[in-house]
Amino acid sequence: MLNENIAELLFPDVRHVPADIYSLFPPRDLPSSALVTRFAPSPTGSLNIGGLYATLISERLAHQSNGVFFLRIEDTDKKREIEGSLENIINSLTYFGIHFDEGPQLSGDDKGAYGSYKQSSRMQIYHVFIKHLVRNGLAYPCFCDTDDLQKIRKSQQDLKVTTGYYGQWAKHRDITFEQAKEEILNGKPFVIRLKTSGSSDRRITYHDLVKGPIEIPENNQDIVIMKTDGLPTYHLAHAIDDYLMGTTHVIRGDEWLSSVPIHIQLFETLGFRIPEFGHIAPIMKQVGASKRKFSKRKDLDGTAEYYKEQGYPGVSISEYFMNLINSNFEEWRIANPHQSFRNFFIYTDKMNASGALFDMNKLDDISKEVISRLTGKEVFDHLYTWSKEFDTELYSLIDKNKNYTVNILNIGRAFDKPRKDYSKWSDVKPMIAFFYDEWFEKDVLNGYKLPTNVSLDVAQEIVLGFSKTYRSNNEREAWFQAMKELAGELGFAKDMKQYKANPDHYKGHIGDVAMVIRVALTNRTNTPDLFDIMKVMGEKKVLSRMKTFFGDSIQTT
Known part of the structure; x- marks a missing residue:
């Protein structure tokens, strides 16, 4: 009766019991082989790379077993919450292709039958279970303030014993109804603590999904399960939510390994099935x-x-x-x-x-x-979406030149071994900038990057000769043959073998001629295939670039 009275004193407005809550969260109708996993971040800023890594593991484990992966936001610590974090988390998961079956949506609604998926909206549920624990003598109110706790700690340090709130040091462990009532009437703040049955002399063994068998001491501390503001601690809230939402496997960082005894104890005390835990080491830099x-x-x-x-x-x-x-x-x-x-x-x-x-x-x-492995059109679509948010200059230009840009991005892709130029979308702009007159004209203001073994006079001679013989309808072999003929006429070897046999006899070789044309068109010495570049640019642009390089004596059409 004592515990019942204390429970009513602390939670007079809580009328439900755990059975009422269970009826709202029936067991999931899934095969026994199906895993239910979750990602449960706090909305305290951008998603970190380690969190993303753990989340992918959780998502894969669920979906490869035809199970359920859900997102839960653990937002009970309002002091640390950063505005926009929820949107950032959802957008990040979407971008990285990690799809959750249930959870909060950007619209503000919940998807799934086990919500709310925000802990701040589940306070009444937590209070039902906290009251239940107090009623059954498994938890109690603690009215110790900071000074009280510091005195306990100082005494423990003097005696060289383990610090904390446990056993004989748990001042309010056996508080009476009258004492509790007096403290509350005096307006004394309180927390709710779990009355542990654990002992530091005993050890528990559990099988970690990643690390294998692990043996660690039991929890002997009367941990706080509800703070003075009425909010549950993470330890309690996550245990209740994981049980009600049917979580079977929990993947998390190994910084939580030391909390395993507390969490196992909480699940056991609440009468819940314990999920399997897997603790992953942090990604290192x-x-x-x-x-x-x-x-x-x-x-x-x-x-x-x-x-x-x-x-x-x-x-x-x-x-x-x-x-x-x-x-x-x-x-x-x-x-x-x-x-x-x-x-x-x-x-x-x-x-x-x-x-x-x-x-x-x-x-x-x-x-x-x-x-x-993407087509030019697929690359364009990704680039278009990305640049709209992160590079407005690039977005504006490719938006005006959609088909031209797709053709640019298609260069070198129609082969068994396609080009591997880009590792990320921010790589693309500097690599294709020369295709666009706006950027090319800015680039050549500082001069052309001619190879050191070719003088400007000779380079202009090559460009002039090329512009006179260039035919845009030539196929690759005819185009290259015309280039070789031009090389021969200007005193360059038509192939490297010829040049190496008698280098002093030539101004250079066919590669030098092609390089001059490449520079005139792109102001680059390293580009995709020159013939493909010309095909994409088209005759008018090719001859215009020749004219820009040489001067008005080159006529464009």
Whole structure:
């Protein structure tokens, strides 16, 4: 009766019992092999790269088992909440192709039958379970203030015993109804603590999905499960939500490993089935000769938003992460070059338990491979969407030249081994800028980048000769033959073998002639195939570029 009275004193307005809540969250109708996983971030800023990595693992485990992956926002700590974080999280997941089956939507509504998916909207649920724990003598109000706790800590330190609120040091563990009532009438703030049954002398063993069997001491602390403002702590809220939402597997960073005894104890105390836990090591960053964890504050490349702003396709990040998740993914990808990465099954016991190093060069290589498999039109669509948000100058230009840009992006793609120029959308602009007169004209204001072994006079001679013989309707072989004839007429060797046999006899070789034409057209010495460039530019633009290089003696049509 004592506990019942204290429960009514603390929660007079809570009329429901756990059975009422269970009826609102029936067990999911899923096969026993189906996993239910979740991503449960706090809305405290941009999604970090480690969170994205863990989320992909959770999503893959659920969907490869025909299960459910849901998004839950753990927003009970309003002091740390940053405006716009929810939108950032949802947009980031969408961009990186991580699709959740249930959760909050940008519209403000919830998708799914187990909401609300925001913890701040579930206060009444938490209070039902907290009252239930108090009623059953499993939790109690604690009226200790900061000074009280500091005195306890000081005494423990003097005695050289474990610090914390437990056992004989738990001042309000056996508080009476009259004492509690007096404190409340006096307006004394209180928290609710779990009355632990654990002992630091005992150890628990559990099987971690990633790290294998782990043995750790039981929790012996009377942890806080409700704060003075009535909000539950993370420990309690996540346990209640995971049970009600049917979570079967929890993937999280190994910084939570020390909390496992608390969480197991909470699930057991509440009478809930314990989900399986998998703790992944943080992704590491190479800094000089050492490695360290990514810092959200120090490292711009530590946030998901950075990779979106740089223009890495979302699927490129996912492909790269799959290599970190299971090392045999790379072998699978070679054998299945055209399949979606989603067809590869991941296994938690094959994950790197010690922490993988984030290799930017490897990411770039994978992303180049991903982009190389796209058509010019697909590249254009991605570039168009990305530039609209992150490069308005590029967006404005390609918006006015849609078909021309698609043709540019198609260069080198119609082959078994397509070009692999771009690792991200921000790479594209500097590599194709010369195709557009607006940017080309700015570039040549500083002069042409001619090869050092060809003088300006000779270069102009080559350009003039080429402009007279150029035929836009020539096929590749006829075009190259005309180039060789021009080379011979101007004193250049028609091929490298000829030149190497007697270099002093020639001004240069056919490669030098082609390079001059390349520079006249693009002001670059390294470009895609010259013939393809001319085909895309068209006769009028090609001759116009020749005229710009040489002067008015070259007539355009």
